[in-house]
Amino acid sequence: MTYSIGLGDIVVHPGVALVASAADEDLWPLITAGHHGAFTVLYERHAEAVWNYAYRLTASWSEADDLLSVVFLTAWRRRRDLRLVHGSALPWLYVVTTNVCRGERRRLARLFRALPRLLAPDTPDHAERLAEHDAAGDRLRRVLAAVDRLPRAEREAVQLCLLGGTPVADAAAMWGISASSVHSRLARARARLHDLVLEDPDA
C-alpha cells in the first residue's frame, strides 16, 4: 500500500503529471512538499547509481543492498535540504550516501566496542565470502583503506568525484566552491595517497 498523503499538502496544477520522465527539477518542489509519489519516481531513477556508489564506499555488495533503502529513507527525512546540481538530485543523493555510510560505520564500531564478547565482528557466510573475494573487490578495499586516511575535504572530493564519478563542476556547485578548488583537493588527495602507499606498501 503506497501512502500518498503528501498530495494533501499542496495544490497541484491540473497539468502536473507524475510520470517516470519527469525531470528531477520537476519532482523537487513536490518532494520538498512531501509528495511520496514524486519521491518514488526519484528512487526508481537513481537507485542503481546510488547502489553502485554505496558499493564503492563499502566494497561490499551486500552492504550496498542494505544501504540502498536506508539512503533513500534518510534522503526523504532530509528532503528539505535537497539540492539540485545542474538539474540533478544525484550529487546530493551521493552526499547522503556518504553520510549514511560514515554513520553506519560509526554505529557498528560503537556496537563492536560495547559488545566484544557477544558479537563477533563481521562474520559473513561462506557464500558471501566467495562472492566478494574477487580481485576487483580486493583492489577497491585497498583504495578505500587509503581514502579513509585522507583529510575530510580531500576524502569527500575523492569519494564524490573519483569513486562516484560526479563531474568536478557538479561537485563544486554542490559544495558552493570553485571548480579549481575541487581540482586542487583532488590533486592533493592523489599526492597524499601516493605518500600513504610509500608509508604502507600494503595499502
Place this chain on the structure above:
Amino acid sequence: MPDLGDLPAHRPLPATVRRDARRRLQAGLAPRSGRAVVGALALALTVLAVPLGAAVLTVGSRTDVTPAAGAEIPQLQAVPPEQMFDARSGAPRDAARRCTAAGGREAARWQPILTVSARGDTVVAYRTGSGARFCELTPATVALSAAASAAGDGTPRITYVSALGTVAGVTGPGTGDVTVFDPGTPDPMTESGNPAVTRDGVFVLPNTFSGTIGSLRLTAGATSIVVEAADLPRAVTPRTDRPQPAGDASSAAGRGLADCLGGATPPIVDPHAWQPGAVLALNDNERILLGRYHDLLAVCVRRGAPGAPGTPTVTVDEGGASSGLRTAEADGNALFFTRTVFYGFRATSQGASASDTVAVTGLVKDPRVATVSISRPHRAAVTAPVTGGTFILPGIGLNEGAGPDGDRSRISALDSQGRPLGSAMISS
C-alpha cells in the same frame, strides 16, 4: 598508490534488490496503524525484558524488516486516520446533546463509541439496542442514520453515506482496518483507498469523498468488496438545529467565494454561512480567494487564462491534521495557522509543470491581529493585512534560504499599532 582508475565497473541493479529496497522504502512511507504501533511497543518491551545476549539476537533478527543489519528504520511522518480525523472515545458533551435530541426519547440509552471530525464535520458513532447509528453534525445541521448491525460473518457493510462525502458502516469486532475507495474522488490516500477510523465494530470516514457517492470498494484485510451505488443506503437529509448567520452573498468577494465552494470535493460544510476573506491575484492566470467559517479556512485557487474565471481548487483547513501533514506550515500557536499553496507553475521540457513558489495563506484566531509579516533569510520581509480574519503572504520561494542553517522563516502577528503579538517558525 591505489589505482583509482581501476575501480570495479558499474553493475545493473538486480530487480530483486531494487524491489526489496522499494518495499522497505514504502514500509517507511506507510502509515503505522494502531495495531502496528502496539506490535512495535510489544517488541520493544520484549527486547527490554530479555537478557542482553538474547537482545543481540533480536537485533539480528530485525534485519528481516529493517533496511540494514541492526539499523533503525527512520520512520517517515504520515498521518494515520485516528489522528487525521481526531478520533476520540465517547462523544463531546455538546455533540451528544445535539445527537440525542435528534434521536428522540430512546436516544438516552445510546452508548457513544467514538467521535471523529474533519473540516467542521463531526460524526459520532453510537451503539444502540438495535445496532450502530451514526450522527453527523456540522455547526448548523444534524443527520442521523438508521440502526444497523454487522453481518454474521463480520463482513464490513456501509450503513451511512451523506452529501458531505461521509461514509460509515459496521463490521465484525475482529475485522482489521477498513479502507474505502471511491473512483469518483481524486487523490486517494492509499492505492486501496482512504483508511477509515475502525473501532469496536464500526468504521467512519468523515467528509472525505465527493457529495454524490457512486459505487465504492471496501477493503478489510484480504477481503475486498465492491458496493454498487444501488446497494448504498440513501443519503440522510440533514436538519438545521443550530441556524448560523448567512454569509456575505452580495459582494463580489462573497459571490466569488460561493462559486468556489459550490464545487469542492469533499463538500464544504454549511456553504451558505461562509464569509469572504482576503483575495489576491497572484499573476495573470492565478488568483486566491479565502473564506472563513468559525475557525475553518477555505483556500480557493482559480487557475485559467487571463480574464477567464479559471478552474477552482478548494482546500479547507482547520489548522490540524485533517488536511494532511503540516510539514511546510507555521508551528502551532494561539494566534494563527497557515496553509501553504504552490503557484506560478511553469511548463517543463518534459511536459509537466513545476513550481517552487508558494503563497502562505492563513487564518487568524486572535482578533487583535491586524497584520502578519514573514521574515526570510536573505530576503525582504513580506507583510499582509488581515482581511476577514485571513491573510495571504505571496511570493515565498521554497528554497530561498537553503543552506547549512536550513530555510526556516518566521511569521509574526502584529496588532493595529504594529506591535508584535507573537510569532511562529515556518519552513518555507
